[in-house]
Amino acid sequence: MKLADLTQDWSANRGYPKSQVVLVLFRAAQQLRRTDASWARPAYLLVGTGYKLISEWLLGVELPVRTEVGPGLRLRHGVGLVVNPHARIGAGVMLRHGVTIGNRRAETDCPVIEDGVELGANVVIIGSVRIGADARIGAGSVVVHDVPARATVHPGPVVVRPAAEDRSP
Template sequence: MTSASPRDEFHTAWTADRRANAAYPKSRFVLRWFRSAQRWRATRGPLARLVFVVVGGSYKVVTEGFMGIELPVSTTVGPGLRLRHGVGVVINPSSRIGANVMIRQGVTLGNRKAADDCPIIEDDVELGVGAVVIGSVTVGRGARIGPNAVVFRDVPAGAAVLSPASEVRLPVD
């Protein structure tokens, strides 16, 4: 069995990303650029390397420097990534993200001890606003991580992780 070419992988992933972000033009723009940079990074030859330097370099400068989205080209990301708003997203390059994952603004996927001590996010996971997933943990298929939740242990498939409780205090008369 032969593996798909970088061009075929680009088209498959981009088609799924485009469909998943139909109502989000900024997300479509960023993900198209991300997938293009990944394509050229995986393609061999001196021309491909030159194109990657231009596409990948401009992607990094604009998305990180101006848009506040750190989604490195070297990160393994499945098709159908849903990027909502995107601002403040920080993804460690050693993190792995499955298919049909939703990432909202302020999400961090990072290491805890070593540079490659990073999360694995399985398919169909939703990460709420400001969620932080740290260390070599696995977030199982279909799990939901609530807003501002901090995850540092494995999350089983289909589970929900709630954010810290909010306490409401009424004024004293």
């Protein structure tokens, strides 16, 4: 197990020590889970249990160890975060508090979040949807359809107002 593998999210979470601790434990548990050595199973049970107790029970961050997550994951606050273990999350993704990424019909009917996506607080993404690279999903949005790369999604209607100089008193 390499230190670089454990700290691949560290710099992306500079200034967020809670996120750094959660993600180091997450990466350690992932590495131990994938290791075939005889000592890895007992170590995984110890680290995985510690991760689960700290992240889920204490901090309210439900990010299962078996979830496929790219490097540079950014957690902002994290409280109330729920991710289905079958979801796939790319590199450099930002997850804020209250985010739910889950299935819709079947256990494996889960989203794919591509690289560089930012999810606002209380975003819900459910079902077999793909969120394209560098998309931005605004706070409170509920996403049940694919989102193209570099798109912005927000929960409310678009309101177009005339420029300040065009307004009548």
